[in-house]
Amino acid sequence: MHDQPVERNIHVVALGGGGGTTHVLHAVAPFAASRTAVIAVTDTGRSTGLARQIGGMPAPGDLRATIAAFASDQVMAETLNHRFDGAGIPALEGMAFGNLLIAALTRVTGDFAAAVEHTARLAAASVRVLPVSVANATLCAELADSTRVEGEFAVRAVSKPSIARLFLREPAAAYPPALAAIRNADLVALGPGSLWTSVLACVQFAGVTDALADCRGTVAYVCNSTTQPGQTDGYRCIDHVRRIVETLGPGVLDAVLINGSDPDPAMLQQYAEEGLHLLRPDDDEIAAIRAMGVLPLVRELTTRVGPRRVLWNKQDTIRYETGALGAALHEVVMMKGKTNG
Known part of the structure; x- marks a missing residue:
């Protein structure tokens, strides 16, 4: 154009x-x-959900993926997105390393936003990546039949009444x-x-x-x-x-x-x-x-x-x-x- x-x-x-x-x-x-x-930052997917428990923090998965997508350091990009095969530890199967890194940095610094910033710096990300919130919040929904569900995974679940409000x-x-x-x-x-x-x-x-x-x-x-x-x-x-x-x-x-x-x-x-x-x-x-x-x-x-x-x-x-x-x-x-x- x-x-x-x-x-x-x-x-x-x-x-x-x-x-x-x-x-x-x-x-x-x-x-x-x-x-x-x-x-x-409200995702509760398998890898992200476990990382949230470990770090006591908001969801890191989409932040990690975005940083990796704009990483100037390709090895860091692949490392952030690397998923463990479990190696006999079922809880680690499918865990993205970048999620664990952000969890560790959050525990070390006591600051989720700083952890994200450190990760972006390590990867030399070419764009600014910010969490919409640093609150460890739980997404909920009221469905069309007036029932309520808690957690992002339940909010997006299939075969349920339509979502009325978040x-x-x-x-x-x-x-x-x-x-x-x-x-x-x-x-x-x-x-x-x-x-x-x-x-x-x-x-x-x-x-x-x-x-x-x-x-x-x-x-x-x-x-x-x-x-x-x-x-x-x-x-x-x-x-x-x-x-x-x-x-x-x-x-x-x-x-x-x-x-x-x-x-x-x-x-x-x-x-x-x-x-x-x-x-x-x-x-x-x-x-x-x-x-x-x-x-x-x-x-x-x-x-x-x-x-x-x-x-x-x-x-x-x-x-x-x-x-x-x-x-x-x-x-x-x-x-x-x-x-x-």
């Missing part, structure tokens, strides 16, 4: 889980002067440097990633909504390519946007990026068999999103569907092509002022 270098005074913040924020920050590299990841078991504040980064950004990108357990989980910490409302730049949501079993079954694009607008309040979300590509039907069938259904908005959805005060930008973000990835305790989904995503995000960041007044 851009044949020549563009202005390099743009500051981009990606808010959410490790995979989505990593993708966004790689995509904006050609035009962003500085890049900051503000990462969810909350933290004990209210907790966001990390002040993360809030400052959000306020001072030219672009804050929410997602892509798990709507409830990554994007909306970050917003549960006190101060995040206000910081997004005070953001000097543009706040955009990168809508997922498909639904996600256990979280967004039966959702359309507008349902994703509506949940975010309801959480943030009116006038905070400026734009939403929506995939308009047509992936291979055979590949789509494979995903559908796993409960992942393509999100493609119709004209009525687009009009309804616009009526909510959010600018819908439908762009071809998946130029091709690559080979399936084997992910640790997660499902693969249709990925956005980095160049296409970057071009769309540059289009968003160049919008002057707030689109919805």
Whole structure:
């Protein structure tokens, strides 16, 4: 889209889980002067959950993965992501070394944020990686049948009633440097990633909504390519946007990026068999999103569907092509002022 270098005074913040924020920050590299990841810390997955118990700390997994993704030291990147085979110790099977490192640093320093910073320095990470909070918080949800579940793993579990709302078991504040980064950004990108357990989980910490409302730049949501079993079954694009607008309040979300590509039907069938259904908005959805005060930008973000990835305790989904995503995000960041007044 851009044949020549563009202005390099743009500051981009990606808010959410490790995979989505990593993708966004790689995509904006050609035009962003500085890049900051503000990462969810409520995961209770197998490796992360055990590390949380060891360190008495927030979830390190997505922070570790993000640091590794931007490590200038490739050996450190591989070391952070190295998973033990157990070697006769079942509790260690699948444990990522970086999670243990952050746990140890947290115990040594008594400061989770410092532990993350030390890890990023060891890896010579090229982006700033911040936890959304330093509180050892538990994510909870109220389901459509009014039952309540505790812990991120239970919140995202499949074959349960739909999620009605999120909350933290004990209210907790966001990390002040993360809030400052959000306020001072030219672009804050929410997602892509798990709507409830990554994007909306970050917003549960006190101060995040206000910081997004005070953001000097543009706040955009990168809508997922498909639904996600256990979280967004039966959702359309507008349902994703509506949940975010309801959480943030009116006038905070400026734009939403929506995939308009047509992936291979055979590949789509494979995903559908796993409960992942393509999100493609119709004209009525687009009009309804616009009526909510959010600018819908439908762009071809998946130029091709690559080979399936084997992910640790997660499902693969249709990925956005980095160049296409970057071009769309540059289009968003160049919008002057707030689109919805």
